[in-house]
Amino acid sequence: MIRKNSAAERHVTDLGWLRSLPLYSFGDYQDDSRTGFGVMRVCNDDYVAPGRGFGAHPHSDMEIVSIVLKGRIRHEDNLGNVVVSGFGEVQRMSAGSGVIHTEFNDxxxxxxxxxQLWFMPRERGMKPSYEAKAYAPSRLDGALLPVVSSHPGESGAALIHQDLTIYLGKLAANESLTY
Amino acid sequence: MKQTLLIKHAVSGRLFYDSRKSEIRYAVGEADGGWMFRIETERDQTVEELLKRKDELNVFIFREYDDQPTLKTWYYVGNGPVQYDDKQSLLTIYAGSRIEYYPHEYSE
Structure with missing residues (x-):
């Protein structure tokens, strides 16, 4: 079943430092009829106040993609990665058998x-890994650009351990794309 | 030292147990190369909801000290097993590995 969810009907979590619009059950928004779509389990549209963020916490068996639309995010994890990303960059973390990380507005x-997009991985218990990839924002204009893929090849997309591809695109008013 | 047991759904964050909010009779110890949690509880709504999500649990032990930073231990439950024994009114959760971390060691 495909259900259209309008932006207006999305739940809004407002913690002061964080305004989050989750599409599926997350945090204070719990709806057993909305727990994901296929392998996608979390789809959060997050607005994080300057200097604030998510303190050290674990993840496991989840492919976690962070796509920055505005501002800069600083990721730090127990694998030794400390990375700051802005618009035009994508972070992918494969939590596998366990990773501890933080995410803050830099x-x-x-x-x-x-x-914040979470996907179930192809297999559980994988070795945790992380990568950040950059793309030229100008490539979004009137196009669908793969930014995360299970087969990134030469596209420059980040590798994800699940059979999916995430495309980004930027369309002008009344412009359309055929996929 | 104050010890807290916290069990949540790893995806949605739904809280199942928090020993700070209500008394929980539990024990944790090493077993079969990992760790076994034994929680004494009647089969109630919380148990039912937890068992539905037994493959996606975040299990923590927090140790808070007066003279040193809080140590958090996260247990990787993975495929468990996670089981409930009606005869003993006992919920058991097996974790194959764990990560200990000090939150203050991560920059904010």
């Missing part, structure tokens, strides 16, 4: 807006 002035 700016003391600008709000961070990011999409």
């Amino acid at each position: 700016s003391s002035e600008e709000e961070l807006r990011l999409l």
Whole structure:
């Protein structure tokens, strides 16, 4: 079944430092009829106040993609990765058998807006891994650009351990794309 | 030292047990190369909801000290097993590995 979810009907979590619009059950939003779509389990549209973020916490058996739409995010994990990403960059973390990480707005002035997308992995118990990839924002204009893929090849997309591809695109008013 | 047991759904964050909020009769110890949690509880709604999500659990032990930073231990349950024994009113959760971490060691 495919159900259209309008932006207006999305739940809004407002913690002061975080305004989050989850599409599926997450945090204070619990709806047993909305727990994911296929392998996608979390789809959060997050707005994080300057200098604030998510303290150290674990993940396991989940492919976690962070797409920055505005501002800069700083990721740090127990694998030794410390990476700051902005618009035009994508982070992918394969939690596998367990990873501890933090995510913070790296700016003391600008709000961070990011999409947090979680997918079930192809297999459980994998070795945890992380990567960040960059793309030229101009390539989004009137096109669908693969930014995360199970077969990234030469596309420059980040590798994900699940049979899916995430495309980003930017369309002008009344512009359309055929896929 | 104050010890807290916390069990949540790893995806949605739904809380199942928090020993800070209600008394929980539990024990944790090494077993079969991992760790076994034994929680004494009647089969109630919480048990039912947890068992539905037994493949996606986040299990923590927090140790808070007066003279040193809080140590958090996260247990990787993976495929468990996670079981409930009606005869003993006992919920058991097996974790094959764990990660200990000090939250203050991560920059904010």
